[in-house]
Amino acid sequence: QEYTWRIQSNLNEGEPGYIALEEDFAELATEMSDGRIEFEIYPVGSLFPIADGLEAVGSGVTEMAVLTGGYYTGKLGPIATLESGVPGSMRTPLERFNFFYERGFIDLAREAYSDSGVYYLGPQFSPSWDIVSTVPITSKEDFEGLKIRSFGLEAEWYESMGAEPVFMSGGDIYSALATGTIDAARWASPAGNMNNSFHEVADYYVQPSPMPVPNNFFAVNSQAWEALPDDLKAILNQAAVASSLSYITLSMNEDANAMQEMIDSGMEVSTIPPEEWTEMEAEARKLWRAYDEEGGLAAEGVEMLDQFLQDMGYSQ
């Protein structure tokens, strides 16, 4: 082979997103390139913390990584939040696919990350990021006084409904839910939440999801990217799309199983009725629309997103 790249995943071995990276990105690209590029995959955090992923990939600690934009708002501003997905916007992965690849949001993302020495290869769409809670949440009022682990735009959103957002690192959530330091936590999809054992300490699974179609992204070191010939670049672009779709489909199965298993173990689904949810989503839209004032890429992103939602016939 001509190229060997290290990739750090955003997940642990065996999780759907890791498998989608391994089989449908790495192995596929190796096969399509006739073995000219090969990959070694490492689980999340084993080479560097994901919060420092931009510096790590940008400086070439690894040639590539799957990263999560939500961690980089402090570095890149609101465009990173828009890239990860925002509440009150799209609802299906295909819409997101359209938005990135047909509407051209991917170009905005590429521009945003280029300053960090990172080539934004493409999004890896992920299953929903949901809320688990120790108290039932069936209305907007139930957020009043709710101590919920969250951050960024979502934290502002919950706060606007009277909640008390608490930021804490992933490792503290389990014990914090168990003892009541927090009442709720926004974390991953059903399979991810079950992997963290949250169903043991939180009785309610809140629906609908605040983040129904978020995404992580494939980050490539700019120099490593530039060093590739055009045909390999094209192969990696296609492999990214393939991996993205396979992650969504793999997770459908895993999430359905996990949900069933958690319900069997006594967890209850707590649903907010549609009319009320629509109202809440409108609140969220106000928050990210305000990014408009920041100008630059953030403003462009907001405009693009608004236009898209309008074209899809979603309410204001």
Next chain:
Amino acid sequence: MIDPVMATVVLFGGMILFLGLGVPIAFALGGFSAGMIYFFWSPQALNMVAIKAYNTVSSFEYLAIPLFIFMAAMLQRARIAEDLYNTMQVFFGGLRGGLAIGTIVICTIFAAMAGISGAATISMGLIAIPAMLSRGYGKGVALGSIAAGGSLGILIPPSVTMIVYGIVANTSIGKLYAGGLLPGLVLAAIFCVYLLARGWIQPEISGGALARRYSLWEKAVSIKGLILPLLLIVSVMGSILTGIASVSEAGAVGAAGSLVAAALLGRLNWSSVEDACKETLMLSCMIFWIIVGATALSTFYTAMGASRLIEGLVLDLELNRWMVVIAMLSILLVLGMLLDTVGIIMITAPIFVPIVTQLGFDPVWFGILFIILMEIGFLTPPFGYNLFYLRGVAPSHVTMTDIYYSVLPFIALMLFGVGLFMVFPQIILYLPEMIF
């Protein structure tokens, strides 16, 4: 790229050489890693060392370390630790090895307050080493019981190590928590029985010279020495259990509580607070600089394909299922001599756990054995955090050789415990099966 077998040999060789020569541990680990990364990974990858250094030192979970050290330093300055040991002396003074047993008991309680190891070892080292040495205990008994007792911190919940393991190995954290409790208590009991036996055989190093029985009145009077430490324990554990504090924040309750306790006794003054701060800084620097170096080393080893090496080793085994488990635990024992806990979990858990499950073993049972092997890793040379921590807190007449010898019997006892839990898996599985 370097072959993982080669990397293992070079790592082991380098560590033994540089640590053996007496290079300050942090610099040996950090400098050696930097050189290896430069030559065998890539010069750009050196960024990882700086990234991880900042990330480790600024991570919220690790704040518990300085906070609990401060608590211990303050308790010592306010002579509350002294009072506590006086009380223990009055109650257990007639029993040879009694204070060592008392130390194990306090370590066990400490383990239930802190989620991170190091907190307990350092804090107890600070309090218990001088207290035991001054009451007729030998270095071996004093040091060994603290090193071993302190390592219980990751087995008895709460435990940050178990959370890391649970997530990486996809094992229920609640079941691990429940599964760790009884083995933790059993190990503590094993330590106590051993200390009792040793006190009987070797009274001269187990407080025998100062042994005497105290009257009932003396005992009643001395109980007041227990009040403040007990209140402090109740408030730290209470703050976690009632949700006032997260596990990482509980250390702050302990630290603030130690100031309040000192004030209640009228022993709070600026110079002792300043002193406690200084001691906390000194010991925290020792620990964190070592952690930074150790993290660089295990990350390098991970990047060089350590997982593939381990996978190859295990998959080649054509043994019966029990021998496979024993082989895995042996690999953990060896890696424990070289690497830090998180590194070992990252490298081995994703490989071991699916195999163990496939062989029909309970993943919670295996998880607890895994955690105990991590505890043993804290004690095994050349790289053992608890050994270094003790070096940092022990008076200067205690040598590293003393520390090595002191932990050997406890390593043997823990391995005995591992055997016991393999033969009687119910010790691990009883609570998880009852609760879940």
Next chain:
Amino acid sequence: MLNSAVKLVDTVIACLGKLAALFILAIIATMVLEMVMRGVFGMSTPWAGDVSSWLLVGVIFLGGPWALANGNFVRVDAVFGILPARVKALIDSTVSTVLFALFAYVLIDFGGDLALRSFQIGETSATGAWEGPVWVSKALVPLGTCLLSLAWVSHLIRSWQDLKQDGTDINHD
């Protein structure tokens, strides 16, 4: 001349160290404040988590040089402890110094880049809950390591001077 330079370095390091030691009280205060605000007033302090972590960075990197000067960077002294002072000084001046230099170089150079980059892009807290500048604490990594290097040099000079005077042990603890 050399002596007064060493003395100056030692003084600066001790002053910074004493300051950093007080950060520990600030950490306790910040965390207690957060617990009280959350528990009693039901609102989380957005900056408490970051500030306490950043203070710890200060403790470790500004305090590190002082800890080194006080002999708190532990060694495995099973062999080292029984070596003659001259051999100890020789090991420290060669092997230890090379390893130290490698480690320090990485933290100063690459850590410096990280801090500079953080400053240039105006990085703020990752939680997005407040606008705290991250570069301040990131800059402590290269800064602290520079001071640590000075402390190491001062330690080496001391150990050779002690040797010349009376052949005493090089550890100042």
